[in-house]
Amino acid sequence: MLQTIGASSLDELVRVPDAVRVRNPIVTAPHLAESEIAARFAEFAARTTGTSYASFLGAGAYRHYVPPIVGALAMRGEFLTAYTPYQPEVSQGYLQAIYEWQTYIALLTGLDVANASVYDGATALAEGAIMAVNATGRKALLVSRAVHPNYRAVLRTYADGLELDVDELPYGEDGTTDTATLAAALADQRYAAVIVQSPNFFGAIDALAPADAAAIKATGTLVIGVVAEALSLAALATPASWGVDICVGEGQSFGVAIAYGGPHVGFIATTTEHLRRIPGRLVGKSVDKDGKPAYVLTLQAREQHIRREKATSNICTNQAHCALCATIYLAAMGQTGLRDVAAHNLARSRSLAAALGAAGASARFSAPYFNEFVVRVPGRAADVLAQLQTKKILGGLDLGRFYPELADCVLVTATELTTEAEIAAFAAALKEITAHAAARV
Amino acid sequence: MPQLAFDTPLIFESGQTGRANRYVPEGPALDAFLPASALRDELPLPDNSELDVNRHFTRLSQKTLGIDVAFYPLGSCTMKYNPRINDAMANLPPLRDLHPFVPDELAQGALGIMWELERSLASLFGMAAFSLNPAAGAHAELTALLIAKAYFRKRGETQRQVVIVPDSAHGTNPASAAMVGYHVVSLKSDARGRVSVDLIKEAVGNDTAVCMMTNPNTLGLFEDQIKEIADAVHAAGGLMYYDGANANALMGNSRPGDMGFDLMHLNLHKTFSIPHGGGGAGAGPVGVAKHLIPFLPTPVVRCDERDDATGWESSDGKTFRLDFDRPDAIGTMRSFWSNYAHMVRALAYVYANGAEGLAMVSKLAVLNANYIRASIKDVIETPYDETCRHEFVASAQQLKRDTGVRALDIAKALLDRGYHAPTIYFPLLVPECLMIEPTETESKETLDAFITAFREIIAQAKDDPESVLAAPVNTVVGRIDETRAARQPDLRWHPAS
Numbered sequence: 040m041l042q043t044i045g046a047s048s049l050d051e052l053v054r055v056p057d058a059v060r061v062r063n064p065i066v067t068a069p070h071l072a073e074s075e076i077a078a079r080f081a082e083f084a085a086r087t088t089g090t091s092y093a094s095f096l097g098a099g100a101y102r103h104y105v106p107p108i109v110g111a112l113a114m115r116g117e118f119l120t121a122y123t124p125y126q127p128e129v130s131q132g133y134l135q136a137i138y139e140w141q142t143y144i145a146l147l148t149g150l151d152v153a154n155a156s157v158y159d160g161a162t163a164l165a166e167g168a169i170m171a172v173n174a175t176g177r178k179a180l181l182v183s184r185a186v187h188p189n190y191r192a193v194l195r196t197y198a199d200g201l202e203l204d205v206d207e208l209p210y211g212e213d214g215t216t217d218t219a220t221l222a223a224a225l226a227d228q229r230y231a232a233v234i235v236q237s238p239n240f241f242g243a244i245d246a247l248a249p250a251d252a253a254a255i256k257a258t259g260t261l262v263i264g265v266v267a268e269a270l271s272l273a274a275l276a277t278p279a280s281w282g283v284d285i286c287v288g289e290g291q292s293f294g295v296a297i298a299y300g301g302p303h304v305g306f307i308a309t310t311t312e313h314l315r316r317i318p319g320r321l322v323g324k325s326v327d328k329d330g331k332p333a334y335v336l337t338l339q340a341r342e343q344h345i346r347r348e349k350a351t352s353n354i355c356t357n358q359a360h361c362a363l364c365a366t367i368y369l370a371a372m373g374q375t376g377l378r379d380v381a382a383h384n385l386a387r388s389r390s391l392a393a394a395l396g397a398a399g400a401s402a403r404f405s406a407p408y409f410n411e412f413v414v415r416v417p418g419r420a421a422d423v424l425a426q427l428q429t430k431k432i433l434g435g436l437d438l439g440r441f442y443p444e445l446a447d448c449v450l451v452t453a454t455e456l457t458t459e460a461e462i463a464a465f466a467a468a469l470k471e472i473t474a475h476a477a478a479r480v
Numbered sequence: 481m482p483q484l485a486f487d488t489p490l491i492f493e494s495g496q497t498g499r500a501n502r503y504v505p506e507g508p509a510l511d512a513f514l515p516a517s518a519l520r521d522e523l524p525l526p527d528n529s530e531l532d533v534n535r536h537f538t539r540l541s542q543k544t545l546g547i548d549v550a551f552y553p554l555g556s557c558t559m560k561y562n563p564r565i566n567d568a569m570a571n572l573p574p575l576r577d578l579h580p581f582v583p584d585e586l587a588q589g590a591l592g593i594m595w596e597l598e599r600s601l602a603s604l605f606g607m608a609a610f611s612l613n614p615a616a617g618a619h620a621e622l623t624a625l626l627i628a629k630a631y632f633r634k635r636g637e638t639q640r641q642v643v644i645v646p647d648s649a650h651g652t653n654p655a656s657a658a659m660v661g662y663h664v665v666s667l668k669s670d671a672r673g674r675v676s677v678d679l680i681k682e683a684v685g686n687d688t689a690v691c692m693m694t695n696p697n698t699l700g701l702f703e704d705q706i707k708e709i710a711d712a713v714h715a716a717g718g719l720m721y722y723d724g725a726n727a728n729a730l731m732g733n734s735r736p737g738d739m740g741f742d743l744m745h746l747n748l749h750k751t752f753s754i755p756h757g758g759g760g761a762g763a764g765p766v767g768v769a770k771h772l773i774p775f776l777p778t779p780v781v782r783c784d785e786r787d788d789a790t791g792w793e794s795s796d797g798k799t800f801r802l803d804f805d806r807p808d809a810i811g812t813m814r815s816f817w818s819n820y821a822h823m824v825r826a827l828a829y830v831y832a833n834g835a836e837g838l839a840m841v842s843k844l845a846v847l848n849a850n851y852i853r854a855s856i857k858d859v860i861e862t863p864y865d866e867t868c869r870h871e872f873v874a875s876a877q878q879l880k881r882d883t884g885v886r887a888l889d890i891a892k893a894l895l896d897r898g899y900h901a902p903t904i905y906f907p908l909l910v911p912e913c914l915m916i917e918p919t920e921t922e923s924k925e926t927l928d929a930f931i932t933a934f935r936e937i938i939a940q941a942k943d944d945p946e947s948v949l950a951a952p953v954n955t956v957v958g959r960i961d962e963t964r965a966a967r968q969p970d971l972r973w974h975p976a977s
Contacts, residue, residue: 066791070834086589116548196811300816302761360757382507
């Protein structure tokens with residue numbers, strides 16, 4: 040091969056000017072044979088003990104049952120090792136799967152169209168906010184404090200780049216967004232969008248009241264609805280039904296592994312009016328030269344490889360394979376399976392609330408919730424969680440981490456995988472901790 | 481490409497209520513828990529038996545071309561083989577099922593993987609530190625430009641608003657610049673297909689924020705004056721950004737850090753053998769020089785025993801934590817810490833090769849690209865006729881003049897012969913461009929067969945151009961009416977009302 044090329048050595052092919060040659064030795068993880076790699080990662084796995092605890096963590100990443108069929112199909116090499124379907128004639132299968140994903144998200148949110156995915160829920164929010172900014176020409180956003188703190192953090196990071204203002208709406212005593220100040224905030228028409236999440240970060244169903252949605256729209260402001268627990272879409276009134284113009288969210292609950300935070304799958308759905316402002320890939324149905332139905336990436340004039348600095352977003356690679364997993368999951372579960380899963384989430388979380396209430400940790404907020412809620416614990420949440428951890432229980436998320444005023448509160452989650460035995464053990468441990476705390480006083 | 485061509489009606493057209501699979505026990509009625517006003521009216525999703533779901537997606541897979549099926553010389557995308565050990569490691573249940581909010585002490589192995597990967601990448605590319613936060617290449621570019629913006633703000637140099645990109649740059653570069661409010665100045669490549677030092681010197685100034693380059697560039701050519709370019713940008717007070725899309729060309733043999741780059745990203749889904757998955761998920765770690773470390777997004781993985789490591793060390797016996805307390809950080813870029821499963825895959829790949837093996841990877845990638853180039857350059861123009869790196873560009877401009885056969889037609893004819901097409905019409909500065917990147921994982925036999933097919937297509941274009949213009953004919957559909965797709969957007973199925 041070197042002879043064909045006319046080179047004398049491999050080193051000659053990768054030679055660089057002296058001024059930029061490697062100066063100090065490169066040291067990486069050492070070469071291992073495959074059997075040794077498996078052993079090495081078994082060590083890493085053994086030092087990762089989190090999954091051996093009874094877990095009541097949720098807060099944007101949820102433990103749900105994933106039928107093995109999802110992995111069996113998604114891991115087929117044709118799907119796994121394909122590139123973005125730039126050559127549609129040899130990518131009809133994947134393109135159809137993405138079209139089906141777009142349909143599932145549109146049906147679940149009640150909106151007209153959805154894109155082929157974005158990175159995750161938080162970046163979906165940031166991209167959705169940019170859509171609203173472009174649609175309205177306004178440079179400020181009004182976001183509820185009950186939106187996931189990490190999502191708000193990412194929104195602020197993106198807003199910093201584009202020099203947008205981000206203001207916040209407080210949450211009220213019942214745990215939903217307090218809209219008392221909304222009218223005043225909207226008065227000078229400076230907001231591109233009002234952003235609320237339902238179920239919100241506290242688990243509370245936080246769909247806008249019809250009067251609030253109408254008031255927002257009357258000022259030419261868009262409503263962005265955030266969904267961090269996609270399973271809730273199977274049960275709750277659709278975002279479209281409570282006035283959402285742009286629905287952004289996280290689809291991890293649909294058969295995607297938690298995997299210490301990623302890859303997950305963000306989605307964006309909207310009305311036909313805002314179709315051409317959607318970031319990222321879109322698959323459309325067309326016909327081939329013989330009139331046969333065929334799928335193809337479309338409306339690419341929005342995208343970076345055509346529009347460069349004038350694109351709706353810089354996104355290129357998205358989360359296609361996670362969206363495929365979700366599509367297979369939704370197909371396998373069907374409406375019956377999804378409703379059953381949602382029902383178990385509602386039931387188990389109420390069972391958990393009753394058990395924790397009886398153990399002295401009462402609900403902090405009164406609003407109806409989906410599968411997670413906030414309880415007040417005796418003392419600092421961080422201390423209580425540390426004690427629970429000694430009993431092999433991950434008792435939820437310390438809200439003091441994000442809300443200083445809720446430092447005695449824990450966000451707890453129950454899903455269809457949470458067992459009654461785990462709930463009983465959690466309640467018993469909490470009761471013991473409460474009794475100790477009382478004895479010390 | 482002969483593919484199995486079963487009809488595949490939409491999943492929404494095949495199911496009916498009552499064919500549900502019993503994955504979870506039957507659930508109670510929803511209105512036992514919430515008022516009807518909080519619930520949705522209907523859930524119009526089909527119930528399909530698992531067999532029907534299985535057959536549906538199996539058939540869809542058979543109409544999808546992956547690396548596992550065929551040679552995929554898609555330039556700029558580095559479609560190398562994806563070893564399955566990587567996926568097996570990512571699917572170890574303690575890692576796969578780990579919640580991002582578990583306390584650090586219960587995630588020591590998971591954090592050790594991140595740390596070992598980060599240390600390996602830093603040494604391989606000559607950077608002081610990497611953030612594993614960004615989800616993909618474009619996301620990483622945005623991250624890096626936000627770092628630059630924060631750095632200049634801290635220095636009181638907010639007048640720096642210009643990003644310089646060569647005209648051969650990826651489209652994400654200018655699009656990312658726009659997302660931080662920067663203005664883009666595009667730089668014309670010189671006759672050698674490179675960025676000219678003279679033009680850079682004219683372009684830089686007091687308003688220069690960042691110069692974004694890839695090396696080798698998208699023509700597959702090494703920017704041999706990179707040191708002088710970096711010096712000119714630095715002298716003007718700007719930062720140098722390395723777009724790592726082409727890192728497979730130099731990994732282990734030369735390093736962006738040594739070339740004077742202050743910021744860079746890697747596409748782990750290109751260089752580190754992570755499957756592309758039909759368009760993601762990817763992963764785009766961002767590397768920085770020492771003076772930019774404080775601005776990296778939160779969280780970063782910290783090893784309290786070893787903060788100033790220069791190369792990889794074993795994580796054994798060390799303790800790790802996620803550090804969120806970083807006052808100068810640009811913020812956070814995503815819901816949770818990283819596309820973690822891909823960090824596992826990437827580290828498995830590093831272990832599978834070691835530093836020497838990774839250097840051999842890029843040597844063989846360059847060898848394979850040059851072998852194809854040398855074997856077809858007598859039948860198609862190669863506008864920059866010199867040794868290339870991991871990819872090269874050819875131009876069908878003359879062929880089009882002579883026969884009417886364009887780059888697009890060659891691409892479609894390759895599909896008929898069982899190959900994925902090269903990247904076409906990119907970079908924009910080469911007319912009728914075909915960008916070919918074979919990667920190191922392909923055998924000589926595969927390359928020879930591709931070369932034969934490619935030469936046959938060129939011969940066919942000259943003898944019988946109509947037959948090439950008709951391609952593809954062996955695929956499950958022929959050329960698609962893209963205008964109709966854009967003019968009458970049909971982006972979803974609608975239930976019968």
